[in-house]
Amino acid sequence: MNEPVHLQGGTSQILVMGLSHRTAPVAVRERVAFAEPRIPAALQTLREAHIAEEAVILSTCNRVEIYVATRLPADLAFQDLEEFLGRCHDYRDPLTDHLYRFTEPRSVEHLFRVACGLDSMVLGETEILGQLKDAYELARRRGFTGPRLNKAFQKAFHVAKQVRTETLIQRGSTSVANVAVELAERLFSSLRPCTVLVIGAGDTSEKVARALVSRGAGRLWVTNRTHERAEALAASLGGQAIRFEEWPTAFAQIDIVISSTASPTPLLDRARLERWMRHRSRRPLLLIDIAVPRDIDTSVNELDDVYLYNVDDLQAIADDYVRQRQAEVARCESLIREKVRAFLQPPQRPAPPGDPAPSHA
Amino acid sequence: MNPWTDRHWFLLAVLAYGAATLWSVFLWRRGFRRHDWINYTILAVGFLFHTWALLRRGMSLQHCPVRNLFEATAFVGWSLMVAYLVFGLWPRMRFLGVLVAPLQLALGVFALMPALDTPSGPIVQTDRVLESLHAATALLAYGAFGLGAVAAGLYLVQAHDLKLRKLRAVMALLPPIERLERVARRLAQTGWLLLGLSLALGSRLTPPPGTYFAGDPKVVWSALLWIGYATLLVWHWRGLSSRRFAWGLVGVFAFVLLTFWWTNLLSPLHHP
Numbered sequence: 001m002n003e004p005v006h007l008q009g010g011t012s013q014i015l016v017m018g019l020s021h022r023t024a025p026v027a028v029r030e031r032v033a034f035a036e037p038r039i040p041a042a043l044q045t046l047r048e049a050h051i052a053e054e055a056v057i058l059s060t061c062n063r064v065e066i067y068v069a070t071r072l073p074a075d076l077a078f079q080d081l082e083e084f085l086g087r088c089h090d091y092r093d094p095l096t097d098h099l100y101r102f103t104e105p106r107s108v109e110h111l112f113r114v115a116c117g118l119d120s121m122v123l124g125e126t127e128i129l130g131q132l133k134d135a136y137e138l139a140r141r142r143g144f145t146g147p148r149l150n151k152a153f154q155k156a157f158h159v160a161k162q163v164r165t166e167t168l169i170q171r172g173s174t175s176v177a178n179v180a181v182e183l184a185e186r187l188f189s190s191l192r193p194c195t196v197l198v199i200g201a202g203d204t205s206e207k208v209a210r211a212l213v214s215r216g217a218g219r220l221w222v223t224n225r226t227h228e229r230a231e232a233l234a235a236s237l238g239g240q241a242i243r244f245e246e247w248p249t250a251f252a253q254i255d256i257v258i259s260s261t262a263s264p265t266p267l268l269d270r271a272r273l274e275r276w277m278r279h280r281s282r283r284p285l286l287l288i289d290i291a292v293p294r295d296i297d298t299s300v301n302e303l304d305d306v307y308l309y310n311v312d313d314l315q316a317i318a319d320d321y322v323r324q325r326q327a328e329v330a331r332c333e334s335l336i337r338e339k340v341r342a343f344l345q346p347p348q349r350p351a352p353p354g355d356p357a358p359s360h361a
Numbered sequence: 362m363n364p365w366t367d368r369h370w371f372l373l374a375v376l377a378y379g380a381a382t383l384w385s386v387f388l389w390r391r392g393f394r395r396h397d398w399i400n401y402t403i404l405a406v407g408f409l410f411h412t413w414a415l416l417r418r419g420m421s422l423q424h425c426p427v428r429n430l431f432e433a434t435a436f437v438g439w440s441l442m443v444a445y446l447v448f449g450l451w452p453r454m455r456f457l458g459v460l461v462a463p464l465q466l467a468l469g470v471f472a473l474m475p476a477l478d479t480p481s482g483p484i485v486q487t488d489r490v491l492e493s494l495h496a497a498t499a500l501l502a503y504g505a506f507g508l509g510a511v512a513a514g515l516y517l518v519q520a521h522d523l524k525l526r527k528l529r530a531v532m533a534l535l536p537p538i539e540r541l542e543r544v545a546r547r548l549a550q551t552g553w554l555l556l557g558l559s560l561a562l563g564s565r566l567t568p569p570p571g572t573y574f575a576g577d578p579k580v581v582w583s584a585l586l587w588i589g590y591a592t593l594l595v596w597h598w599r600g601l602s603s604r605r606f607a608w609g610l611v612g613v614f615a616f617v618l619l620t621f622w623w624t625n626l627l628s629p630l631h632h633p
Contacts, residue, residue, distance in 0.1 A: 186523060189540040282603050284539060301524065304602030313526045 012053055014152055016107040017081045018065030021121050024098035032089045034059035042088055043144040051080045054146040058135040062121055069148035074103045105340050112336045115160040124169040124325045129160050159339045169328040172321035176314045177207040180288050181215050184256055187284045194255040195219040201233045202260035204290045209237055209258055223247045252279040256286045259295040269297040370414035375469030377407030381462035388459050400458040401449050408442045415439055425493030431478035438468040440504030460511045495562040502555035509548030510614035513607035516541040520604055542603045545610055553590045572629045579628035589613050
């Protein structure tokens with residue numbers, strides 16, 4: 001690392017240096033990631049080494065970024081930050097190719113993009129905003145932020161909120177499991193009184209069931225030809241296992257069925273379901289068929305109050321969402337650029353009384 | 362003399378409903394996503410003018426203003442608005458405004474046709490309170506039936522999209538179909554109770570000389586309507602699918618809209 005450099009006069013500028021899933025493989029990212037308990041000490045080092053007056057370290061599974069406000073010349077600051085990162089993690093290989101370095105206005109724009117989920121692996125995801133808020137709070141509480149970063153991060157959170165409400169970038173789910181939950185929420189007023197039946201114990205059906213439970217589904221039953229597997233899955237999901245030959249008798253109480261058995265013939269056909277539907281009082285029934293070959297005869301979708309989706313239908317909806325989010329990127333970027341311009345514009349001083357209006361001649 | 366008559370105030374209400382309709386077209390294009398409180402506010406402003414117009418008419422006549430087609434149409438619209446503004450307090454139901462606005466505009470334009478606002482005949486009823494209550498509960502019932510039909514229509518749109526696995530069904534900000542079905546059912550039940558009450562109140566009125574309850578087209582029509590909604594509700598309770606029930610609500614209310622005026626004009630009891 002360079003010898004401590006005396007800070008230059010004038011206002012500090014915001015810089016960001018980091019690496020992410022776009023620039024570095026996981027093998028590199030995991031080496032330079034900061035465990036949360038180590039972050040305060042790292043921030044302290046940045047300050048003591050006179051690299052930055054203010055700093056925030058964001059470290060997630062997909063990115064490690066250091067935001068600083070410094071009066072150092074940008075080249076020198078980036079060089080110091082790179083050395084600091086290597087030294088912190090005892091990482092001796094060159095990081096240069098993996099790192100990105102932004103000065104204003106790109107640094108502020110990058111911060112806003114990250115907050116809005118535009119730089120995330122799953123476009124528009126919201127988890128990063130929470131992580132960014134946590135990283136900022138950690139630095140702020142310990143006094144490592146000041147007027148510049150405080151203002152920039154607050155603005156970033158505000159822009160993220162605005163983007164979320166004014167564009168479709170965060171609308172919809174991009175995973176099959178979450179699409180299934182969204183469908184259930186289009187059918188039922190609340191998932192709390194709903195009973196979910198999982199037939200078979202596949203990986204995707206487990207994900208869908210877990211997503212439904214996490215969104216409040218009240219009761220979960222699991223059935224499988226091998227009862228022990230049903231018991232194991234039910235235990236992991238906080239549900240109840242029922243014997244495979246018993247589920248048809250319990251059908252009148254079921255609201256959502258997730259089926260993923262390896263049965264070569266359909267488990268549910270139209271005639272059977274039509275008979276069972278007479279015992280249900282006008283409640284909708286959501287059938288999610290994840291099995292290949294399919295467990296549920298497609299003609300059941302013609303029955304009133306029955307809504308059948310197979311794995312391709314769910315994937316198609318998830319893909320549509322992704323396409324829709326991609327189409328929204330341009331709108332988000334234009335909004336962000338406008339906000340960055342406004343943020344970096346120096347505040348206009350009111351003209352002293354008696355001053356003539358500025359001439360445009 | 363005040364040049365502003367109740368019809369002028371009603372015209373202002375219709376203009377507000379027109380503005381809400383324009384805004385609703387915008388909301389439809391945007392997919393119900395934003396600014397639905399704007400629609401609610403415009404409709405509420407229209408409702409204020411609407412209420413003032415009916416109040417002025419009622420005060421000048423000294424009874425509930427439901428004695429000609431202008432007054433009856435304006436009153437049905439007003440009761441529909443009451444139901445909407447109450448339901449609209451619940452943000453998730455405010456979307457109904459995009460359908461209520463054009464319906465109000467259509468009713469308002471229809472009511473403003475000059476031939477409909479004919480001078481009322483002499484008031485022969487001695488019990489004006491009972492007569493006003495009879496008319497008001499009937500018209501409130503039609504308002505509930507109307508809003509129920511709107512909810513049923515939205516149910517059908519949403520259920521259709523979900524059946525065809527369209528993305529817009531998942532993306533729609535409409536309430537879940539279970540809730541739409543419940544709202545439609547409760548409004549139909551409310552309307553049925555109000556209509557039953559209205560018929561019971563009406564049966565206690567003294568028919569004008571030369572007219573009879575039995576065989577009067579409006580009385581027969583109202584009784585048939587009451588039986589029709591009762592059948593639909595019981596059938597649904599006994600297992601009629603929600604889709605068919607929704608079609609039933611839309612169909613019966615379409616019947617009300619198409620035949621209300623005819624039976625009213627043909628009824629000697631209501632036009633002595």
